[in-house]
Amino acid sequence: MPYKSSKQDSSDVLMLEWVLQVKNYRLTLDRHLCVGCQICCLVCPKEAVKIDKQQNMGEKALKSKVDIDLAKCNFCGACDVTCPFGAIKVTLNGVHKLALLAKESYPKIKRTILLDSALCPKTCSECETVCPFKLIKVSKVGFDGQPVKNVVELSPTEKRRIKLSVDIKKDYCPTCKICEVNCPSKILKVTKIFEGKIVINPDKCPYNCRSCVEVCPIPNVLTVDAADGKVVVTDVCCTFCGACKNVCPVVDALVVRRVKVAHERIHSGAWNRALERLTSTYDGVKVLKAVASLKKRDIVIKRLQDEIVDE
C-alpha cells in the first residue's frame, strides 16, 4: 500500500500518523492531560500547532483546544519534549525514542525534583494529597511486606520499620512546586521548568471575569479579589504555561513572561528559535549568554585542572 497519512480527532485524543511499508510515525495528544497552554504551539519548528480558543458554552470557561496540521507536522517531537504536562507523545514503530534528542538537535527539559524519602515522616503523605495532577504516590510497606493502610494505628516500633517510598511520575510533572510548598518537613525541592512572571493589568482586567481562573491547572495561583473583582496572581506555584493568556478576552490584560527554561546544554538552531519564542528575544539572548559563560567557565576549569596535573 502507498504511504498513508491520517489524522483522528476525538474528545479524548488527537492522533496523527504516517504509515509507510516499514515505518510508522505516530503523534498522540492526550486531550485530558492537555491544559490548552501555549508551549507546543510556540516550540513547533514547522508552525503546525494551532491553539483555538473555545466558545464559552456553559458557565465556566473552556480550556483552549490544540490542533495540529497534518500537512505541516514532520513528527520531529519538539512538542513532545517540551510539553510541561507530558500530553504529547511521538513514537516510531510504537517506540517512544526521539531521534531529535539522540542527535542532540533539541535539549532534554530538566525537571529537577529532589527528595530523600528516608527523611520523610512515616505518617506523612501530604505531597500525594496536594498534587493537582495525582502524579505522586507515597507507598508505605510494613515489615511483613504488606502495604500499610493506616499508619496512625500502628505501634511506634512498627512505624519505625515501615519502608516509605515516594514515586513521582516526572514525565508528566509541570513542576508547579505545590508539593514543595506544602511539604511539612521542607525536604522536597522542586526546580521549575520555566521561570518568569505573570502580570495583571488591573485597568484592563474585566470585572468578575473568571476565565483565566477557571482554566488554570494549578489551584490558587489565580484568584479573584472579592473587593474589586480583578484577578490576583500568586505565582509561587505558577508553571508559566500560558493557558490563562489563551483565554483572556482582553488584549494585554494578562501578560505571561517566561525568562528562563531549565534544559540541558546543547547546540541547536531549532532550540534557539524555540527558546526565543518561549521567552522573548531579550530573555532568550540572556539565556544564550549564560550558556556561553558556562562554557567559558568549563574551559577555565579544565585548564586549571590540567595545570594542577602538570604541577
Add this chain to the structure above:
Amino acid sequence: MSELQEPKEELRIGVFVCHCGLNIAGTVDVHAVAEYAKTLDNVVFVKENRYTCADPGQEEIRNAIKQNDLNRIVIAACSPRMHEPTFRRTVAEAGLNSFLYEMANIREFSSWCHQNNPKDATERAKDTVHMAVAKVRLMQPLQTLEVPVTNKALIIGGGIAGINAALDLAEQGFKVYMLENSQSIGGHMAALDKTFPTLDCSICIEGPKMVDCSRHPNITIFAYSDLVKVDGYVGNFRVKIRKNPRYVIEEKCTGCGECKDVCPIEYPNEWDMNLGTRKAISVPFDQSVPLVYAINRDYCIECYKCTEKCGERQAIDFDQQPAEVEIEVGAIIVSTGYDVYEPYDLPLLGYGKYSNVVTSMEFERLILAAGPTGGKVIRQSDGQKPRRIAFILCVGSRDKNKYPYCSNYCCMYTLKHVVQLKEKYKEDIEVYVFYMDIRSTSKGYEEFYDRARERGVNFVRGRVSRIDENQNTHNLTVHSEDTLLGNPIEVEVDMVVLATASIAKKGSDNIARILNISRGQDGFFMEAHPKLKPLDAPTDGIFYAGACAGLKDIPYSVSQGSGAASRVAAVISKPKWQIEPIISIVNQTKCTSCGICVNACPYGAIKHEKNQPATIITASCHGCGTCVAECPSHAITQMHFTDAQIMAQIHAALQDNPEEKILAFLCNWCSYAGADLAGINRCEYPANVRVIRIMCSGRVSKEFILEALRLSAGMILIGACHLPYDCHYINGNHKMKTRTDTLKNMLTKLGMSPQRFRIEYVSAAEGIHYAEIIKEINQQRKNIGTKQIKEETTKLKPTIERMLKTKNHLTNPPP
C-alpha cells in the same frame, strides 16, 4: 473583386494531378479534374501521374517545367504537410523558384474522406485545384533565409533515453546541457531492481552511464532545475533554466554523507515510492548523480547539526536562492519520460484502502536489495512474507474508462517479478497472474514468458472484477472470471500487485507550452509524422527520445536516445540553417506607427520607435501572420500568405453555389492536421467544405470573413488550436478569438444567423472531432436554408461593401 491585380509577367501554369495509385483515382475522377484544370485561366499544361512523389513522377514535373517553360506549378496530390518539402526541391531542381508552387490536397481532403460519394469528392477536388491555381497565380519568388547555428544541444530529462542521447552527442564533440527536474539523473530505470528478459541488475548497468555523463567534459548537468522559458528557433534557441535551491553548494559538497548521519528528521522518500524514509538532508539514492546533498526545507527544523558537521567544508548554505541560468543551444531533445498511474480511483481494487495491495513500482522497491525492506517482500499489515501473491495486469491500461492504450511493458515486468519470486522462494510461494493478453513481442521476450510458465506460475486469463479484504487476517480475495474455462474464479492471496498503466508525465503540458509542441489525447507528445519522423517534434529543432512520446521499454528508449542524438547532430553540425521565408514585412510608407503590431506579435519580433515605421526582426519572426490581421492600416504582408492570395482563394472557392458551401480557414499545425487525420482515418463528412490553409488562425483578417459573406458563403469556420496553450505561435488563437468575437456580434446585429460563423478548436489528434463538426455545420446550413442565406446576403451586402471600401486596402497590393 475587380481590384485584384494580376502580375505583369506572362503566367504559364502547369497542373499535375496525382492518382496516388488508387488512393485518389479510386474515388475521385482524376481525368475530370485534369480536364477541368485545363479550362482555368493561365493553365497551359496539365498532366496526370500515377505517383507524383515517386522518382518518375518528379522527373515528369522537371521535364514539363523545362519543355513548356512553366513558371507556376500546382500539384494536386496529398496534404502539403506530407510532401510540400519534396516538391519544393523538385521545382527548384528544374530551375524554378521553389515558392512558385502550391499543393492542392485532393487525397486527405477528397478521396479519403468522401469515399462513398465520388461525385462530390470530384467536385471538391476540382474546387481545390481551382483555389490552388488562383493562389499560385499571385505567388512571388522568395529566397530562403539563412541563420547561423549554435552547435550545442539541450536535453530535457535525464532518464536512460536522455543519458544515451547526451553521451552520443558529447562523444561526437558537441557541448550538451542536460536538464533534470529531480535531484538525480537516472529516471525510472535507476529505481528498478532487475531488467527483463536478462535479469541483470538495473542500476549496475545504468550507474556507469550516469557517472560517464557527470564526468564527460562536454556534458553539463543541471539537476534539480526547471525549464522556465525557451525563445528562438531551430539553430538558435535561448533557454532559461531555474536551478532550485538545494541549500547545499554544489561545488563544495563532497558527497560524504556525514550530514545525513546527524540529521534527526526523516520524511517519506518519494524515490522509494514512499515505502521508506529519507533524511531531511540527503540524496534520493546512494548512486545519485550528481552526488550532491539537498535539504528539504518542508521538513527541516533548522537545528544546523548538518552545518556543524560539515564544518570547514562550508557546503551548507541556508540562504541559497533559486538561480536562473540562460544558455544558447541549436537543438533540443525532449526525453521527459512518464509517470506511473496510482489507481486510487478504482475502488474495487482497494488500492490505498487495503494495506496489502501494492503497485508494481512499489513491489519493485520491495524486492530490491537496496530498498527499504532490504529486499524482503513483506506485507505491510503484519510484516510477514506472503505465501500467495496475485499479479493483476492492465490496471488502468486497455480500459476505455481510464487509459485506452496498452502500456507496452507491464506484461514483461510482471513476468520478471514472478520469475524473480519463483527463483527466490521456489516452492515456498504460489503466484497467480490475472491477464488479458500476454504481450511479449521482442527479442527474447516470449522465451522469458516460457521461463515463467515452466516455474509453475498460474496464469488466469480474465479481468479482475473486485478484491475483498478479510479484516482479521488482511488476506485478500480476488474475484475474476477465467475466460478460458468460462468459470468465475475466486482466489485467496496474501498480497496483490497491480501492474498499473504508465501515463504522461505530470508537467508535460507545461513543457509542451514552453516548447510549442503538441500532445495527443493520451497526453504524450505528438511526433511530426508517426511513421517517418518518429523522433521529430512538429517544431523544427526539437526532437523526442524515450517514453515521453509513447511508452517504450529500455532497449527501445536507448536506441531512441541515440536516434535523437543523430537527428540533433544533423542540425547542429551545420554552420547555417535555412528558414522558410514566409515571414511578415512592413510597408514603410503605409505604416502609421500606431504600435498595435508590436503588441500583437507573440515573439516580440516587431520593433518600433515613436513616429517611425515598425520594423520586423527577420530571424525572430515565426511567420504566424497575426500582425498582418491586426494591422489597421494594412501595412504588413505575410509572404506566401498575402491578403491578395487568400482573397483569390476565397473567390475561387465561392465561385459556384456559394450558399451551399462551408468555407473553412484551418491553421496549419492543429486543425489542418486534424482535418488531414479525418482523411487518414477515412472519416466520412460532407464534401461541401472548402479549406484555406493558413499558418495560424491569428492570420484570419476581418476582411476575409466580410468578403466571404459578401460573396454569400453558406457557412464560415475558423479552425484553431485549443485554448489556452495549444497555439504553435503562443497566442494567435486568443488574438483571433477576440478579433472575431466583436465582428460576429456586429454581423449578428446586422441580421446574419449566428450559426453561420463559427470558431472551433481542433487538435492534430482530433480527426473524428473535425468530421463531427463539419457534419454539424452542414446540418445547420440545411436548417437555415439557401433562401435565407441569400436574403441575409442582400441585407448585409451594402454595409459590408461600405466597410471594405473604407478599408480599401486591396487597391494597392503591397510590393
